Amino acid sequence: MKYGYFIKILLAFFLAFAPTQTFAKTIKWSMQGDSLTLDPHAQNEGPTTQVSRQVYEALVTRGLDMKIGPQLATEWRTQGPNTWIFKLREDVKFSDGTPLTSEDVVFSILRAKQRTSDFKEYISTVSGVKAVNDYTVEITTSKPNPILLNQLSNIFIMSKKWCQENFAIAPQNWDAGQETIAATKALGTGPFRITLREPNTKTVFKKNMHWWGEMKDKKVTEINLLPIKNAATRVAALLSGEIDVVTDVPVQDLARIKNSPAHKVESTAQMRTIFLGMDQGADKLRTGNTGDNPFKKKAVRQALYQAIDIEAIKKKVMRGLSEPAGIITFPGVNGYTKELDKRLPYDVAAAKKLLADAGYPNGFEVELRCPNDRYVNDEAICTAVVGMLGKIGVKVNLFAQTKSKHFKELKDNQGDFYMLGWGVPTLDSHYVFHYLYESGASWNRVNFSNSDVDAAIRVMEGEVNLDKRNAAIAEAWKIVKDDISYLPLHHQVISWAAKKDVNVPIRPNNEPLFRFASFD
Amino acid sequence: MDDKGLTIWDKIKDSEIYFSFIKSPTAIVSSILLAIIFFCSFFVEFITPYNPFDPSSLSLMDAFTPPSWTSEGKVEFLLGTDGQGRDMLSTILYGSRISLIVGFSAILFSLILGVGLGLTAGFFGGKYEMIVMRLTDVQLTVPSILMALLVDGIARGIISRELHDEMAIYVLIFAIGISEWPQFARVSRAATLVEKNKDYVSASIIIGVSNFIVIFKHILPNIMRPVLVIGTIGLALAIIAEATLSFLGVGVPPTTPSLGTLIRLGNDFLFSGEWWITFFPAIFLVILAFSINLLGDWMRDTLNPKLKK
Numbered sequence: 001m002k003y004g005y006f007i008k009i010l011l012a013f014f015l016a017f018a019p020t021q022t023f024a025k026t027i028k029w030s031m032q033g034d035s036l037t038l039d040p041h042a043q044n045e046g047p048t049t050q051v052s053r054q055v056y057e058a059l060v061t062r063g064l065d066m067k068i069g070p071q072l073a074t075e076w077r078t079q080g081p082n083t084w085i086f087k088l089r090e091d092v093k094f095s096d097g098t099p100l101t102s103e104d105v106v107f108s109i110l111r112a113k114q115r116t117s118d119f120k121e122y123i124s125t126v127s128g129v130k131a132v133n134d135y136t137v138e139i140t141t142s143k144p145n146p147i148l149l150n151q152l153s154n155i156f157i158m159s160k161k162w163c164q165e166n167f168a169i170a171p172q173n174w175d176a177g178q179e180t181i182a183a184t185k186a187l188g189t190g191p192f193r194i195t196l197r198e199p200n201t202k203t204v205f206k207k208n209m210h211w212w213g214e215m216k217d218k219k220v221t222e223i224n225l226l227p228i229k230n231a232a233t234r235v236a237a238l239l240s241g242e243i244d245v246v247t248d249v250p251v252q253d254l255a256r257i258k259n260s261p262a263h264k265v266e267s268t269a270q271m272r273t274i275f276l277g278m279d280q281g282a283d284k285l286r287t288g289n290t291g292d293n294p295f296k297k298k299a300v301r302q303a304l305y306q307a308i309d310i311e312a313i314k315k316k317v318m319r320g321l322s323e324p325a326g327i328i329t330f331p332g333v334n335g336y337t338k339e340l341d342k343r344l345p346y347d348v349a350a351a352k353k354l355l356a357d358a359g360y361p362n363g364f365e366v367e368l369r370c371p372n373d374r375y376v377n378d379e380a381i382c383t384a385v386v387g388m389l390g391k392i393g394v395k396v397n398l399f400a401q402t403k404s405k406h407f408k409e410l411k412d413n414q415g416d417f418y419m420l421g422w423g424v425p426t427l428d429s430h431y432v433f434h435y436l437y438e439s440g441a442s443w444n445r446v447n448f449s450n451s452d453v454d455a456a457i458r459v460m461e462g463e464v465n466l467d468k469r470n471a472a473i474a475e476a477w478k479i480v481k482d483d484i485s486y487l488p489l490h491h492q493v494i495s496w497a498a499k500k501d502v503n504v505p506i507r508p509n510n511e512p513l514f515r516f517a518s519f520d
Numbered sequence: 521m522d523d524k525g526l527t528i529w530d531k532i533k534d535s536e537i538y539f540s541f542i543k544s545p546t547a548i549v550s551s552i553l554l555a556i557i558f559f560c561s562f563f564v565e566f567i568t569p570y571n572p573f574d575p576s577s578l579s580l581m582d583a584f585t586p587p588s589w590t591s592e593g594k595v596e597f598l599l600g601t602d603g604q605g606r607d608m609l610s611t612i613l614y615g616s617r618i619s620l621i622v623g624f625s626a627i628l629f630s631l632i633l634g635v636g637l638g639l640t641a642g643f644f645g646g647k648y649e650m651i652v653m654r655l656t657d658v659q660l661t662v663p664s665i666l667m668a669l670l671v672d673g674i675a676r677g678i679i680s681r682e683l684h685d686e687m688a689i690y691v692l693i694f695a696i697g698i699s700e701w702p703q704f705a706r707v708s709r710a711a712t713l714v715e716k717n718k719d720y721v722s723a724s725i726i727i728g729v730s731n732f733i734v735i736f737k738h739i740l741p742n743i744m745r746p747v748l749v750i751g752t753i754g755l756a757l758a759i760i761a762e763a764t765l766s767f768l769g770v771g772v773p774p775t776t777p778s779l780g781t782l783i784r785l786g787n788d789f790l791f792s793g794e795w796w797i798t799f800f801p802a803i804f805l806v807i808l809a810f811s812i813n814l815l816g817d818w819m820r821d822t823l824n825p826k827l828k829k
Contacts, residue, residue: 231788239791252792312580316603383575383604383774390576398775399681 025519026222027502029512030234030243033373034200034227036404037183040156041111041171044118045407046272046374046423049154050247050511051225054205055095056156056188059086059105059137060149064505064516066427068149072100072157072189073137081144081464082127088135093210094159095193102131107160109139116173121434121442122151122426125461143462146469150426162187175411191215191515192223202226205514217518229373238263238497245498247512251319251376257497266506267321270494272423273328274375276368276385276487278304278416281447285416287367287397294364295416295446301484303354306347307392308385310489317380322490327481328422328432330491332508335429335473340481343488351392363393369410369418374403376492382419410445418445421492423509429473430460437480448485452476540822547818550811557808561617568610573776578605584789587796600796602782603789608796611782612804618778619805622692623759629697630758631751634704639743641705642712643735653709656702664699664757665764671695672770685773692771696761700754707750711743745823752816756809763805779805 035051036043061071073086092100109129112119125148128140141148163169168182186194191213192205205223207215226243228234231250237243239260249257249265257263278295279285285293294300310324323330326341355363370382379400386396396417410418420443424431435441438457439449456476463469480486496506501520504512532538541547560567571577582605586593593600599608641652659667675691676684684691715721716739724734759779765771766780774781779801786798 232790235791250788250792252789252794256791256793309580316580316583316605380603384580387575387578387580387604390574393576396575 025219026224027220027504027514027517028224028226028242028244029504029514030226030228030237030246031248032227032229032231032234033403034225035203036407037172037174038186038194038197039168039172039174039180039182040158040186040188041108041114041117041119042174042183043407044122044154045403046510049425051203052156052186052188053190053511054192054223054514055186055190055194056158057190058155058157059088059152061153062509064507064513066508068153071153072105076149079138082141084139084141084148085132086137086139088137089212090135091212092189093212094162094187094189095208095210096159096162096187097210098159098161100157100159100189101134102137103134104160105129105137105157106131107163108157109155111158111163111169111171112155114170116175116178117171118174118442119155122154122431124434144464145461146464146466147426147428147430150428154425157189158182159187175408177408200227213515216516219519220514220517223514241499244502245496245504245512247494247496247510248376249495249497251321251495254319254321254495254497262500263497264500265495265497267493267495268506268508269323269330270423270492270510271330271332271425271427271508272375272421272492272494272510273325273330274322274378274381274419274421274489274492275325275328276304276489277418277420277446278487279446280485281449282416285364285366286414287365287416289365290360294358294360294366297358298484299354299358300360301487302344303351303358303392304389304394305344305351305484305487306354307351307394308388308487308489309346310343311346312388313381313384314490317377317384318490318493321376321493321495323493324490325488327477328436328486328488329424329429333424333427333429333432335470335477337474340477348391355392355394360393363395365395365397366417367397367399369406369415370398370400371403371406371419372400374406375419375421376494378419381489411442413445415445420445425509428460429477430457433457433460433473433476433480437476437485446485448480448483450479450483453479537822541818544818546814550814550818553807553811554815557616557811558620560613561620564610564613564617568607568613570607570610572606572611572614575604575775580605584794586794599800602785602797603794608800611777612779612801615777615779615782615801616804616808618689618772618776619759619762619780619808622689622696622762622772622778623755625693626696626758626762627700627751627755629693630699630701630754631704631747633697634701635708635740635743635747637701638705638708639712639735639740642709643716643731643739649709652705656705659699659702662699664696665761667699668692668695668761668765669768669770671698672765676770685775688772692762692765695765696758699761700758703750703754704747707746708743711746712739715739715742749816749820749823752819753813756812756816759805759812760809779808 033047035048036045037048040052040056057071059073060068063069072088072092074089076084076086078084088102106129113123125141125143125145126139127142130138132138166181168180172178172180172183184197191208191211193208194203195206196204203225207221228237234246235253238246254265258265278301280295282293284291314322314324324343326343329336368382370379372379382398382400386398389396434457435443437444437448437453439454453476456472459472460469494510498504504517582601583603585597585601587600588595588598597607601607637652641649672691672695679687721738724738762771762778763780766778767784771780772778774785782801783798789797
């Protein structure tokens with residue numbers, strides 16, 4: 001009698017939950033850090049864009065093959081050298097149901113050009129944008145821009161009406177720690193909308209019913225982003241089935257996950273180079289002990305370069321999953337050559353001699369700033385560097401902290417010696433020079449300044465003759481490589497792990513596109 | 521004066537404690553273990569050729585060497601190396617010195633604070649006693665690890681970052697010490713209440729000995745037995761508290777790791793088969809805490825006449 005009761009209850013439960021089990025599935029996604037802000041123009045940072053990309057869309061976008069294709073714009077053409085005409089899709093609605101018009105596009109591009117935007121460098125050549133009619137936008141550039149489409153693929157389109165209602169006309173001033181509604185809520189035209197946002201804990205993406213496109217697999221209706229900072233915990237969560245996809249598997253655990261019959265691992269060369277920056281602009285190091293700035297001397301920079309045993313880092317810290325780098329860009333980017341990517345040899349004796357010749361026979365002291373939740377094994381790389389530089393007498397004090405603080409303090413110009421990684425979303429060298437090498441550029445925290453490089457950057461922006469443009473890129477790379485303005489370390493290799501029946505296509509820019517996700 | 525010819529050693533041999541000690545194998549084993557650990561930790565410079573706290577002496581290529589008895593192990597690294605190429609054995613010994621220093625200092629700090637407050641509260645009574653005892657009640661409701669976390673968090677807020685790494689060890693001592701004192705206060709107050717009504721105390725007060733002398737010369741030596749017992753057991757707790765805080769990442773910095781920091785750092789490699797990085801510090805911590813606890817148990821049995829058979 002009692003037994004029958006139990007069966008009935010069980011059956012009721014089964015019937016109640018069975019349908020949701022078969023038709024709607026949640027993908028639980030984890031990585032070590034979280035998006036810094038939901039405001040799509042406030043922070044130009046990997047995981048932040050990864051989250052925004054699920055919710056917001058741009059005029060054009062890169063598909064799974066990394067080629068530029070239409071998104072909100074269906075077609076485009078140039079009218080003369082400086083004018084572009086974009087035709088918009090007419091069936092696009094924001095997730096609250098309001099239709100997208102050219103007014104929203106004009107508003108968003110102007111928004112991304114404001115002072116507080118971190119994307120203003122992307123579209124610095126855009127001089128005017130206007131709505132021709134409801135579904136046509138005209139963009140004018142200050143000079144011919146061969147890479148405008150690449151740049152626009154990262155400018156997300158917001159709703160003008162929503163921004164006005166929510167006091168979000170200007171991008172959040174992230175560097176000043178401003179809190180805005182747009183930083184915690186999102187309204188986009190993309191395949192998902194965010195229904196719950198707890199920074200660093202949980203973000204829930206539900207399918208946007210108004211989305212114009214087709215999901216690859218209709219069963220994918222919800223994505224949960226659950227950041228787990230500790231590597232071992234993240235892997236344990238994956239292995240126990242609590243998490244479905246991890247987009248930054250710790251390299252030391254790949255073998256363990258591969259051995260699990262219920263999981264699979266995919267690896268690909270990532271479009272990201274890890275390097276160390278040394279402030280050459282300051283007259284005196286903030287954390288130094290010599291009273292001057294040793295980094296001003298090229299010999300010192302070269303000594304540090306040659307003291308780093310990158311092969312040991314590759315073998316022991318990265319477990320073989322990295323490609324030692326000679327420049328801060330990677331294969332596939334316009335301007336990259338194998339020749340440029342060669343490193344100076346690892347040579348401790350030569351490094352010691354360089355340091356002594358430069359006037360620091362006993363070395364010096366400096367603090368190395370590192371993120372501890374951004375790049376693959378970032379803190380471990382820095383710890384290894386501390387030991388290697390110690391061997392030539394440079395006493396490095398490691399200061400590792402969470403990425404949001406690391407980046408903020410770096411932009412505040414607080415770092416003497418720091419780690420940074422750089423991806424190239426536009427797949428053109430110009431992006432690297434524009435952010436890292438141009439005099440006064442926002443991420444040029446080494447305070448590098450060279451008029452020849454600046455001139456070459458102007459050529460990259462305005463030259464439509466590709467041969468001349470590529471010559472300028474090659475020339476600029478040669479100058480900065482010879483100057484050793486940064487210490488390149490390696491190109492990252494990323495690995496994603498997932499349950500066997502969950503397919504999220506891996507992409508070299510480490511951005512998952514959940515609209516292409518599917519279940520077996 | 522018939523024991524004038526006897527040496528101190530003879531006196532110890534003749535004592536009740538010594539008798540109880542040689543009759544208790546657990547006490548002998550645990551004190552031998554502790555003696556070895558203490559010796560190795562405090563004279564580690566003379567025992568191992570490595571200094572794991574000096575990053576420039578490390579070679580990254582030595583990283584992840586397994587213990588010497590496995591097929592890939594090397595003889596020079598008995599217990600293997602960690603992810604930075606530090607020799608595990610010397611890192612553990614250097615680390616246990618930090619753990620022991622923090623544990624001892626913290627327990628000494630809470631002992632002085634707790635006994636000072638408890639003894640005076642028991643002796644003087646009145647409103648002062650009430651305030652002190654309610655204070656201990658309030659603090660006993662807060663778990664000691666939370667209290668330590670709170671102190672550490674506040675210290676992080678007020679101490680500048682440059683100083684924090686150097687100050688970390690003192691902050692840790694204070695944090696653990698402040699979270700353990702109520703036990704000492706309670707025990708010493710209870711013992712004082714018993715002692716203060718005894719005739720020898722009344723006699724001293726009647727002949728006009730000052731309160732200060734009565735408290736420290738007459739009462740304090742007589743309440744030390746229970747205090748020493750909880751002090752010994754508290755030492756094990758303090759070492760574990762230090763390991764817990766360091767494991768949570770709020771203790772000593774990874775460049776000068778204690779046992780807890782070592783366990784935390786090794787935790788990342790647990791899945792990848794490099795078990796020795798976390799296993800050896802953990803087992804070392806267990807042996808250390810277990811030996812202290814056994815010794816504490818033996819002391820309680822010996823020093824408390826009521827528990828004697």
